[in-house]
Amino acid sequence: MAYPFAHPREVRIVSKHFGDAGARPVDGWVERGGYRAARKALPEMTRDQVIATVEASGLRGRGGAGFPTGLKWKFMPKDDGKPHYLVVNADESEPGTFKDREILRWTPHQLLEGAIIGAYAIRAEHIYIYIRGEFVDVIPVLRRAVVEAYERGFLGEDVLGTGLRIECTIHVGAGAYIAGEETGMLSSLEGRRAEPRMKPPFPAQAGLFGMPTTVNNVESLAAVPHILVNGADWYRQWGTEQSPGTKLFSCCGHLRRPGNYEVAMDFNLKDLVFDLCGGPRPGRRLRAVIPGGSSVPVLTADEIDCPVSYEGLVQAGSMVGSGGLIAMDDSACLVRAVRRMVEFYAHESCGQCTQCREGTAWAARILRRIEEGEGRDSDIPLLLDISENMAGKTICVLSDSAAAPIVSSIQKFEDEYWAHIRRRSCTAVS
Ligand SMILES: Cc1cc2nc3c(=O)[nH]c(=O)nc-3n(C[C@H](O)[C@H](O)[C@H](O)COP(=O)(O)O)c2cc1C
Ligand code: SF4
Structure with a gap:
């Protein structure tokens, strides 16, 4: 069944079964070739072979930073005797983004299969799925899928008869964007405020409960079963050398x-x-x-x-x-759009870093006065100065994220700012 917006120029791998409600239950997923990759990986491949295949595919993290997934898995220690954790980042709160929600809605087992393979590769006995609390319609779908995966032996004490134990816990977030930042997510899972942590130590060294941890985005993990079944070269037929797939x-x-x-x-x-x-x-x-x-x-x-x-x-x-x-x-006012984004970041800043806490709040205030026709000639240099102080100087990159739309919109749509400041008007066409 076609997803309402299917287009012939798409290459549907992860989204192949969007719109196909039959792919949601475990039987439907297995009928469509699901869990073949897990069956192949767990008894047949060593952990290092799984990591090598994902590394060779060139898959890069789809959560935002684009870090190579295989390399991230390789950073996890071997034979350290400590519990390891895989944390699935299903917080998806970035304004404008709604892909992970659809992966979970239509193909929850696709994510679970990727996570089981990932947990095997990094020697994790426990998967935590941190899901955005506002996904009220998707959370029960995921819960059902986890129950089914336990019933079928894809999760539990003896995964696929291999004697390996992989447990899975769903953790529902409480609405903070900053919980999507990987170390903020770990803090939140530990029952504390979702405050990001200084790196190093990186999660692979000291992550959840101080133990080696990998955090992966939903889309990254959903791609993994396809790579294992079809091979790294198959995945590399799309994209570029640096950006395959x-x-x-x-x-x-x-x-x-x-x-x-x-x-x-x-x-x-x-x-x-x-x-x-x-x-x-x-x-x-x-x-x-x-x-x-x-x-x-x-x-x-x-x-x-x-x-x-x-x-x-x-x-x-x-x-x-x-x-x-x-x-x-051309009906959009860039000043207004950027003001709304910066207000969002000001609201979501965890407040640990002065540059972020004060910078986002002041930038939002200045943008609002520009939008309302109360701007000053000095506001543009002031915004650029604040932005410079916000970028590259804080514990996490939320601060940089707030500065990016300010700086780029001034560079590219400066006339819009001057129209608001000097003429109390807007260049948007109504
Ligand atoms: C403020 C902030 C919010 C983030 N929100 C998300 C998010 O909602 N989902 C996500 O996967 N990654 C998010 N990230 C990126 C994560 O920190 C992390 O890089 C990612 O989950 C790693 O998975 P990947 O390597 O598979 O991309 C966010 C980062 C920052 C700085
Ligand atoms: S940059 Fe902002 S959100 Fe990130 S840790 Fe610092 S104050 Fe918190």
């Missing part, structure tokens, strides 16, 4: 066909916006695109003729981030 982009904003689209990682961003998503609404002109969630720099409509690969988007001046594509047409 496919990526889900959650496309929203001023688009005719918003939705999740899975494309090869060398797919053209302009084609994604205009061909797959149908471009802006009739009579409207595209103004700006944020390709990777609100934490990455904004691109102008003229800058989107580039591949969606990690290196392609960096070259264009932005980042893949979480793949939350936000399109804005």
Whole structure:
């Protein structure tokens, strides 16, 4: 059954069964080839072989940072005698991003299978799935899938008859964006405030409860079974040398066909916006695109003729981030859009770092006065100065994330700021 927004130019691997309710229960998943990878990995492959295959595939973390998944698994210690943990990051709170929710909604066993393989690879006896609390309709789906996986012996004391023990606990978040940051997530799982921690030590050295831990995003883990069944070269047939495979982009904003689209990682961003998503609404002109969630720099409509690969988007001046594509047409006020984003970051800052706590709050205040026609000539340099002090100086990158839309929007849409400050007007077309 086709997902409402399926497009022939997509390469549907992780999203192949979106819209197919039959893939949700364990029987349906097994009928569709599910758990073949787990059966192959656990009895047939050593842990090192699993890691080597994932490393050879070039899969990079889909949660935002793009760190190679196989390498991350390799960092986990061997024979240290300590409990190891795999933490699945299903917090998905980045504005503009809604792909992990759909993976969990349609194919919860796809995630569980990837997590079981990941847990095996890193010697973890316990998987924690930290799921966003607002996913009220998806949480029961995931709970049901975990019960089924226990019943079928994919989880529990004797996984697939191998004598290995892998337990799984679902932890429901309480609404803080910062709990999505991996060390904030570990703090939250330990029952404390979701405050990020200084690194080093990295989670692989001292993570959950002080033990070696790997944190992986839902989409990253969902890709793993396909790589194990089909091989690293198969995965590398898509994308580029540095960005192999496919990526889900959650496309929203001023688009005719918003939705999740899975494309090869060398797919053209302009084609994604205009061909797959149908471009802006009739009579409207595209103004700006944020390709990777609100934490990455904004691109102008003229800058989107580039591949969606990690290196392609960096070259264009932005980042893949979480793949939350936000399109804005000529009715959008960039000052207003950035003010709303920065207010979000100000609200979500955990407050540990002065640059972030004060910077986000002051930047939001200044942006609001500019938007309301009360801006001063000194506000643009002031915003840039605050942003510079917010980037690269804090415990986690939430602060950098707040600075990115401020700086990029001033660089690219400065006329909009001056229209608000000098003429008390806006360049957006109503
Ligand atoms: C403020 C902040 C919020 C984040 N939110 C998420 C999130 O909701 N989901 C996610 O997978 N990663 C999120 N991340 C990235 C995680 O810290 C981490 O890099 C990721 O879960 C690692 O998984 P991956 O290697 O599979 O991408 C966030 C990072 C920051 C700084
Ligand atoms: S940068 Fe912001 S959110 Fe991150 S630890 Fe510091 S205060 Fe908290």
